Amino acid sequence: MGCHLKLNNMLRATSFIITTALFTTLSCKTSAPPKQAVTEEQPLLEIGNEKFSIDEYQDSYNKNKFASDSTKELTPKEYLDLYTDVKIKVMQAKQDGRDTTLDYREEIASYREQLAKNHLVDKDLVEKFTNEAYNRLKQEVRASHILVAVSEDAAPADTLEAHRAAIALRGRLEEGSDFGDIASRFSKDATAKKNKGDLGYFTAFQTLYPIENAAYNLSVGRVSQPVRTKTGYHLIKVTDRRANRGMIQIAHIMVQDTNAAAGQKEAAKAKIDEAYKLLQDGESWADVVANYSDDKQSKKNNGLLPLFGIGEMVPEIEEAAYALSKPESYSKPVLTIYGWHIIKLIQKKPIESFAVMAPALRKKVVTDSRGKIIEAARARQLRNKYAVQEFADQYQEMAGLQDSSLITGKWDYQRAVSKDWSASTLFKIEEQSYDALSFLDFVKRRQQRRPKDSSPAVIFNRYYNEYLSECLFQYEREHLEETNPEFRSLLKEIKEGVLLSQVMEENVWQKSLSDSTGQVRFYEQNKGRYNYPERALATVISAKDTQTVNSIRKILAVAPYRLERKSKEILFEAGSTIISPAETSSLEDLALIMQKNPDYVVEIAGYRSTEEPEMASAARIRNVVKYLNTQNIPILRIIEKDYGSFRQAAEAERNRRVAFQFYSQSIKDVEKVYNSDAGASVLIEDGYFNRDNRYLAKAKWDIGEQTSEENGAATWVNIRKIEPARPKTFMEARGSVINDYQKELEKQWVNRLQQQYPVKVNAQELEKIKR
Known part of the structure; x- marks a missing residue:
């Protein structure tokens, strides 16, 4: 049982590792400490020829000490059996060569890629942006802006000129000029002439981060210094603030x-x-x-x-x-x-709590315009962490290939090949070289049309910095096991979890499910485990009052059960039996309801006016049924009722209708419909109940109907039969038998493995494990 629980725990942990965003803070690179004499550590555990350290055991114990029971902490000694059983199974999987198969390597590579993504993010910066965004979401800001346009890749002189123009406009505003007037006259935002630069109210994530940042850091009435975005320089003026209206x-x-x-x-x-x-x-x-x-x-x-x-x-x-x-x-x-x-x-x-919103906010801050800031910060960290050597002469020589076609996005370095660029080293990260040809291919792949005022030299340099950053990220990704102990530990758990799952599948799970003879034999040998206590066959209805209980009893008296749920009726033109396109949407809704509720049966009631032919209502029903059949709703789930010209409605057009009433074979559908009303709390159960059931415990253990009211709720119990305690048949006990048979197979297998991989425990070291 312990081994089985440990396995479940490891698989849950593996799933958590793969699907949860895990972040890690990485220290900057430092020089290596002076070498010191090292005393050889005594292993805590030896299994076969493998040794396991006290640190490794302590780490595993800290993560899994609640493996057997989430409410009871295992002691370090109690956890030892779980730990050794898992290690033995993994060792056997490796002995079988499972860790060398192509499928295994591909699976681990996929897990590693997912796990690595979470370790390539600056956790502290993400948390800073997340908290900042949440605090900003509490408030809405109204702001206006003036745009002085200049491309992000413009030549330095053009960029400087635009910045000076923005400063000059700000000076006029500071001197008292009207912001709206200046915006309508000078702003390059196409909407400025109409709205005088007014951006309206916004909150976090609803505009570019630099504009948002300026707005949230300004007092009402103040004008910002020039704020840079891809489109140019902005002057921001906050005109109002108010609490977020949710x-x-x-x-x-x-x-x-x-x-x-x-x-x-x-x-x-x-x-x-x-x-x-x-x-x-x-x-x-x-x-x-x-x-x-x-x-x-x-x-x-x-x-x-x-x-x-x-x-x-x-x-x-x-x-x-x-x-x-x-x-x-x-x-x-x-x-x-x-x-x-x-x-x-x-x-x-209202805006939700930080605890509720934080996971979604963390995803947003790395995908909106803040994401570029986070990437740039991470790239700077990696430049400090690793030794980066750049070769300026090689870059300058290569930069001679740039031309104006970079602006149109049609640049091709192969038109001007003058040397073998694969032999030219552009930069090194640690001892790994990156050649110029790879960068040129990167530019060719990434290029896109740029604004006309862009500078080819600035574009080329931007691509270079992007390429260097990507190479740093890739280098970090490839060396995570060496530089990040947490990543190394988590990946090791994943590898062991996959191997463990494979050997358990072959030696325990599949055997227990496919070996029907072994199941029966195990049942016969352990019949005493599988018994029914004294039970009552009964129906229980609990609701807020006796009136609701009686209403449900009336519905359950006849199957299929009529539900308090209908679908929108469809109307036909006078004399027509063809379903119009306008009414098709109602039938689509009907089919969707039937598909989502497999126990539903629908009654289709057809009508006609007294002036129409007698067969009109039947033809209308037939066309609706045909449509439902095309949507895979079988005829067995349809009840047809032809009312002809009976039951005439006050509205003349409704006499040409087809109406729908839902029924169900399941009492749980009745329960669901009642509970769709706000404040309803209906329970309907039917089957065998033990004496300790919360409803039967309060009832008389006798055949018959009983009604009671307690704590503002009414309960009706109808006991139809009382069965004495008896042994379960094999088919009745099969689920429990398979579960117990699995445990027995696992126990036998582990006993065999322990003979193959003897375990030695250093008792003195075990005493050092901290709880």
Whole structure:
């Protein structure tokens, strides 16, 4: 059992290593310490010909001392058996040559690549940006900007000229010139003439990091020094700050009027006003959405839109939505570039805690514009960590190949080959050389069109620095085992975990599952382990009140069980039995519900008006059934009801409908439907129960029905039969038998391995292990 639990623990640890972002802080390179006399350490453990140190055992013990029981810590002596069993199994896997197979090497290479990614990040800087971003998310900033355009790859003289121009504009602003006026006249942002440089409200991650950084570090009314981005220099002015209003979810009714003539615009306004009046008169939101909204996507879900925050929706909808204070309240008609909208508030969610948001924020800070800053910082660290020797003369000679085609992204060094660049060393990292040809190929692959004011020399130098950084990252990745003890330890665990899984599969798991004769023999030898206690065959219903319990009992009286759930009915044109494209979306929703709920049965009810042919309703049903069959919904899950011209509806068009009612073969579907209501807490269970079941423990152990109320809940128990205690048959016990048989096979296998790999323990060293 201990070995089995240890295995599970190691596999969980391996999964955690592979899927969790692990970071490590690496120290800068230092000179080697003077050599000292080293006293040979006594091994803690010898298994066969292998020796294991006290440090190795201590590390494993610290990670796995709760392997057998998450609530009970093993002592160093108790953990010893688990540790030696794993090591013996891994040694046997290596003896079998499993660590040399192509499949194993490819699997480990994949794991190593994933693990390495997490060790190539500056953990401290990521955490700094994560905390900074979270604190900024608590506040929304409104700012304006003026852009003095200049390419990031412009010649130094052009860059200096743009910077001076930005300084000059800032001087005019400091002297009292109006920011909006200066922006509309001089800013190279295409929208500035219309919005006078106003960026609106934003928060973390919603603009380039340099602009965000300047805005969050400015007081309201102040203008920043020039801020550099790829497009040029920006002057930022903060005009307002406010607390983050959180995330919000709304539903809407939309009437389109975009690109419409004047008469159509008037019709759109009249239509939205009519919808608004219907809502005020008490018409249901769902019905108004169904009859008036032009948004086909949200219409399928009563107009519901995804959660959004500041800056993620058009301003008119955003302001109307945040102005609503009570869920289910709705706005007056609002005009946007898409048309007219009525907004209904569903929910508002405040910003979540740091603990909840941190994992997502860590991913964001390494993928948005902060990511370049993190990469650059890491590259600087690696330049300090490793000995980097650059050869300026070789670079200058190679730089002669650059020309204006670098700006168009069509540069090719092969047009001007003057020497063998593979023999020219561009730089070294430690003792590893990097030739110029590899860099030239890198430029050819990476090049892309640049702005017209870019300088080929600046572009070429940028590519050089990017290439050097990539080579440093690759060198670090390839030497992680040598430089990073944590990475080395984690990768070793992964390697052992994969080998352990392979040998366990062959020697224990697969054997226990495929050896049916061995299972039966083990069952016969250990029958006393597998028994049923006295049990009651019963149905239990628990709900908030007796009325709900009785309602559920009524539903469960007849199978399949009628659910309080329907799908939207579809309507047909007079005399038609063909499903229109407009109604197809309703059938798509119906098919999706049936696919997601395999125990559902749907009743399809067809109707016709008195003026239509008698076969119209049957034909409508038949066409719906055909559609469902094309969606892999079999006829066995469909109930057909042809009501013809009976049950005439007040609305004439509804007399030409097909309606849908869901049933289910599963009591759990009944439970799920009841629990879909807010505040509901319904439990329905059917089967065998032991005396210690929390519902049966309070009931009389007698056949019959019982109802009780306690702690604000009602419970109904119907005991249909009481079975005395008895032994389980083999088929009833098979799951437990296989599990126990696995443990027995593992025990026998480990005993054989211990004969092959004798274990010697240094008791004195074991006493040194810290708990």
